[in-house]
Amino acid sequence: MTDHQLDFNSPATQQFFLHDALLAWASRTPDAPAVIESPAAGLLETTTFAELEALSNFYARQLEALGLEIGARVVLEADATAHSIAMFLGCSKAGLTFVPVSPAIPSVRLRMVLSSTRPALHVRAEEIAAVPRIDIDYPDGTGIVRFGPTSGFSVDSAPEPGVRHRRAHCTTDAAYIIFTSGTTGKPKGVVMSHRAVTSFYHGMFSHDLAQPTDRIASTPPLHFDFALLNIGLALGSGAAIVPIPQRLVRWPRHFLRVLAETEATQVSGVPSIWRPVLRHEPDRVAALPRLRAILYCGEEFPVPELRRLRELRAGLRIVNCYGSTESMACSFYEVPDPLPRHVAHIPIGAAPPGAELLLADENGAIIDGTGTRGELLLRTPALFTGYWADPEGTRAALVADPLAPESGAQLLRTGDLAYRGEDGALYLCGRTDAQVQINGNRVELAEVEHRLLEFPAVTTAVVVPDETGTGDAALAAFVILASGATADPVGLRDFCTATLPEYMVPSRISIVDSLPITGNGKVDRGLLSAGAGTEPTGSSRT
Incomplete structure (x- = not known):
């Protein structure tokens, strides 16, 4: 442990609530910068730890004054700023569960989140609240609040008062709910407790x-x-x-x-x-x-x-x-420095102290050796509570400890496939849900991507099921070349054919300048499968 770190083994620093963990330095270095923003070129705005704590206390008092039940949900629609950070810390202090959503969230998706979580409040950053959402039907009793440096804490519509059954919040309470994409077409709410x-x-x-x-x-x-x-x-x-x-x-x-x-x-x-x-x-x-x-x-x-x-x-x-x-x-x-020449893939490392990553085969048995692919299972105290209002999905994501099923302990099925290398490190090699069937053959998209990345001119490769053809199962590849490099789709296909079986060779290869991304910054594979969202400079279909 270095000198600057808090000693988490000391009783004085056993912080279990989210706000405690993030504001512990306010008492040690109150004047140090906590948030630095650049709202415009040449302009910086700095919020110190003392100022961030004071702002979070202000928001906590305003929230508590509304008399909300401990554990009530607060949908937080904001970009990351000093005020939005202070707001979710204020929710934490007030015993409320914050549900962050993007200001760009489509109204249809926002309605799903509101309907599912039944929030006590929809809190919107003032710059976003300037454009009201007129197409949202709020659940009964939901209040609407604007917040920010100008608005402070402005209640546009008060939440419906209710009976408070609880008097204190616990570390096992939900700190936040993050909504991700779900396989059912509806957003999936991941509930994380303060303790986790x-x-x-x-x-x-x-x-x-x-x-x-x-x-x-x-x-x-x-x-x-x-x-x-x-x-x-x-x-x-x-x-x-x-x-x-x-x-x-x-x-x-x-x-x-x-x-x-x-x-x-x-x-x-x-x-x-x-x-x-x-x-x-x-x-x-x-x-x-x-x-x-x-x-x-x-x-x-x-x-x-x-x-x-x-x-x-x-x-x-x-x-x-x-x-x-x-x-x-x-x-x-x-990542090693320098990175050895032979390295083609970066391992994921080991879990931190107190947690563990295991590999399991299709029957749930633990894999101990090297070179055998299996699904990653995670044993950790930082495990989610469950999926919001989705007990079936929660049961599918958790598995009894295969080494001690009698204990009642549960491990997370990550859905990621990996193997242990000769160096003892874990290497990702696909997803359990990223396998596709091509003419009856199972294909890992990551394996095809790795082959394309071995081509000297290729810096990025994404392979997806091709949904633009005649209905026959096939693959489509999208590659970005190094600056100044040249290649053509036919040559790339021949390169794949040299080592991959025919059914794994993409039927369509496009050389593109950019790739579409999702709201989380990841490659939007759905758009690529549909043949949309790219700027092609060359393509080939066979």
């Missing part, structure tokens, strides 16, 4: 990922759990969080301008954010004044792009964060 979230933070701090002097740029939107990971990493380490608006993340020059002006030392985000930067603004990456580390999550980072980043920033620390919303994350792996 703070257990995760405790394990994360053991990796010594941040120092109090750091400024951690966070690129995911607030409704993505990776944003909460970043906020926890920064504030829990006494560092500053630098939330970057989504409108700027998508534009390399603006994105890099914020990193430079805020003197960001670390950037956390999905790998996709670096692709346009490396393609269009590599010199500006090299010129960043203080950048020393990158934390990525959500997707595999193409090795050629990792190597390129290291070329531009010698000594850059790169950490692969692996996990799912049901546990926020569960492992961190430091």
Whole structure:
């Protein structure tokens, strides 16, 4: 443990509520920056730890004055800012469960979230509330609040008063509910308790990922759990969080301008954010004044792009964060520097102290050897409580401990396939739900992607089921080439044919300038399957 870290084994620092874990440094370094924002070029707004705590206390008092039942849901529609961070900390202090949603959330999806959670409040950031949602029918009793630096805490519609049955909130209460995409077509609400979230933070701090002097740029939107990971990493380490608006993340020059002006030392985000930067603004990456580390999550980072980043920033620390919303994350792996030439894939690392990753075969038996693929199971105290209003889905995601089924302990079925390498590390190799059938043959899309990435000119490859053809099962591939490199779809197909069986070779290969992304910053595979959302520069269908 380094000198700057809180001693989580000390009784004085056994913080179990979300707000305790994120505001512990307010008493130690009250004047240190906690949130640094860049609302416009050349303008910085800094909120200290003392100011963030005071603001969260203000919001907590306003929420408590409404007389809401402990555990009531508060839908929080906002971008990541000092005020929205203070608001969800205020919810935590008031014993309320916050449900973050994107300001860009379609009304149809928002109605689903509101109908499912039956919130006591819909809280909207003032800049978003300026455009009222007139097509939303709220559940009976739901109040509407605007908040922000100008509005303070403005109640537009008071929530319906009710009887309070509870007097104190517990660490097992839900801290938040994150809604993700569900296989049923409806959003799936992942419920995380205070105890689970703070257990995760405790394990994360053991990796010594941040120092109090750091400024951690966070690129995911607030409704993505990776944003909460970043906020926890920064504030829990006494560092500053630098939330970057989504409108700027998508534009390399603006994105890099914020990193430079805020003197960001670390950037956390999905790998996709670096692709346009490396393609269009590599010199500006090299010129960043203080950048020393990158934390990525959500997707595999193409090795050629990792190597390129290291070329531009010698000594850059790169950490692969692996996990799912049901546990926020569960492992961190430091990418070697230098990265050996033979490395084609980056392992995911081991779970932190107090947690464990296991491999299980199709029958649920534990796999101990190397080279055998199985599903990753996670044993952790940072496990979600369940899916909101979905007991069947919860039962499907949890499995009895295969080594001690009599104990009643449950492990998370991650849905990720992996194998243990000869080096003892775990390597992802697909999803249990990403297998497709091509002419009766099982195909792992990741295997085809890996083959395309072996082509010297290819920096990014995404393979999806092709839904644009005649109905016959086939694959479509979308690749991005290195700047200045050349290749053609026919040559790429021949390259695949050299090592892959015919049924695994994509019938359609498109060379594109960019890939569509979802609201969470991941590649939108659904759009690609339908043949939409790309800017092709060349394609071939056979």
